[in-house]
Amino acid sequence: MQAREAIPAPEPLSRLVSQLDEAYQASRSSGVQVALPALKSWMDSLTRTLRIAVIYGGSKSEPDATLYCSANLRPWKSYYDVATDIQKALERIGFSDVALIPDDMRMPARLKEFGAHLAWINSAGMQGENSICHAAATLEMLGVPYIGHSPLDASLLDTKDCFKRQLESLRIATPEFVVWHPLDGAPEERIRRAFESYPGPFVVKPSTGRASLNVHFVEESGELSSFVKEVFALTRTSVIVERYLSGREFCVAVCGGILHRGDMFFGSRHPHAFSAMERRFEPGERIFTSMDRRPLSHDRAMPVPDTDQALKRDLLALARELYSALRLRSLIRIDLRADEHGRLYVLEANPKADLRNPLSLVVMGLPETGMSYEDLIFSLLADRAMDLFRFNRSRVEHLLALAA
Numbered sequence: 001m002q003a004r005e006a007i008p009a010p011e012p013l014s015r016l017v018s019q020l021d022e023a024y025q026a027s028r029s030s031g032v033q034v035a036l037p038a039l040k041s042w043m044d045s046l047t048r049t050l051r052i053a054v055i056y057g058g059s060k061s062e063p064d065a066t067l068y069c070s071a072n073l074r075p076w077k078s079y080y081d082v083a084t085d086i087q088k089a090l091e092r093i094g095f096s097d098v099a100l101i102p103d104d105m106r107m108p109a110r111l112k113e114f115g116a117h118l119a120w121i122n123s124a125g126m127q128g129e130n131s132i133c134h135a136a137a138t139l140e141m142l143g144v145p146y147i148g149h150s151p152l153d154a155s156l157l158d159t160k161d162c163f164k165r166q167l168e169s170l171r172i173a174t175p176e177f178v179v180w181h182p183l184d185g186a187p188e189e190r191i192r193r194a195f196e197s198y199p200g201p202f203v204v205k206p207s208t209g210r211a212s213l214n215v216h217f218v219e220e221s222g223e224l225s226s227f228v229k230e231v232f233a234l235t236r237t238s239v240i241v242e243r244y245l246s247g248r249e250f251c252v253a254v255c256g257g258i259l260h261r262g263d264m265f266f267g268s269r270h271p272h273a274f275s276a277m278e279r280r281f282e283p284g285e286r287i288f289t290s291m292d293r294r295p296l297s298h299d300r301a302m303p304v305p306d307t308d309q310a311l312k313r314d315l316l317a318l319a320r321e322l323y324s325a326l327r328l329r330s331l332i333r334i335d336l337r338a339d340e341h342g343r344l345y346v347l348e349a350n351p352k353a354d355l356r357n358p359l360s361l362v363v364m365g366l367p368e369t370g371m372s373y374e375d376l377i378f379s380l381l382a383d384r385a386m387d388l389f390r391f392n393r394s395r396v397e398h399l400l401a402l403a404a
Helices: 011-030 037-046 080-093 107-114 131-142 151-158 160-169 187-195 221-235 306-325 363-369 373-391 393-403
Strands: 051-057 097-103 118-122 177-180 202-206 216-218 239-243 249-255 259-261 264-267 272-279 301-303 332-338 344-350
Touching (some): 011 037, 037 264, 037 373, 051 080, 051 107, 080 097, 080 118, 080 373, 097 107, 107 131, 118 131, 151 160, 160 177, 160 239, 160 344, 177 187, 187 239, 216 221, 221 239, 249 306, 249 373, 259 373, 301 363, 306 332, 306 344, 373 393
Parallel strands (some): 051 118
Antiparallel strands (some): 177 239, 202 216, 202 239, 249 332, 259 264, 272 301
16 A cells, blocks of 8 residues: 655744744743744634534443443543533634534544544543543544543553652652552551651542542541551552641642743743642641532632742742653643641642633633633643644644645
């Protein structure tokens, strides 16, 4: 079979590559962002023709969603409402053909019927192990480019013990921890070896999960065994025991360096860190309660105040360092907590960061950046498209044809 000829890049995109190279070079030491008019022209042309499928979590209770129903080690949620927020934002930007499609067995057929050129993953999966990577793996098999993490990155970020080991290898502080599974034998000896004379308190949580579900504050080491066994019985996944930190709690978002602001795209070689937020605890609250169970408000989460500029710089710098070190290609939210001395530790990274508009930890900090919700959505789309165009061009050749 004769090899298919590559579609030549349109002239505006050839200019764009030169502009990007100049922007990255200019930002190498100064951090300045450089305007990218060629990118603006190309993205505007795509709004007229690009068909985007926003993928949300399918339900195994729906007919023909799966061959056999099984457990989901990560507590399920459809994220349909947030997918609708993304869809509406894309339509306000100017994309005229945006569909919502569930992440289930029927997804490939529905993508084909819709004629999707690009997908936006807003799903953490339907069932099984490592369900958060299923949509990305399916889309790669189908050849549909997407906004979201690769299957490997999504799984590593979502599996908390694997992510914490990555942090250790990068020498980024994370609370001391140990992982237990029944195959390891009795938990008491494993915990004793890990923490030696440290008496507590501790946090017990499943190695994969969301919304602080099945997460417990445990005062003393003697109580740990029963909590560890209880969490495993409920989740059927490995259990993490980590040292509890008593300081303030924060989160920060980070994505790629291409941003849309003021009707123009700008490029920088540095990741864009933003929405440095402090999560406020109510009296007696030891672990921040998810918005699934307690609505998020401006009293519960607020931007790190101007009086803490050094802290804010540290949070943003750490987010950029982590994003670059892991070579990530899509938005994450990093959760951090300080110890009694104020030293920051990374608790976990959320690869399925909530993009609910306007009340979510990522979106609430946007006003400080001068960006709107639509700016963020357009930025994430353009950054991913250019990353694929520059380094995996075969995956987006059909987009080049659309803009030609």
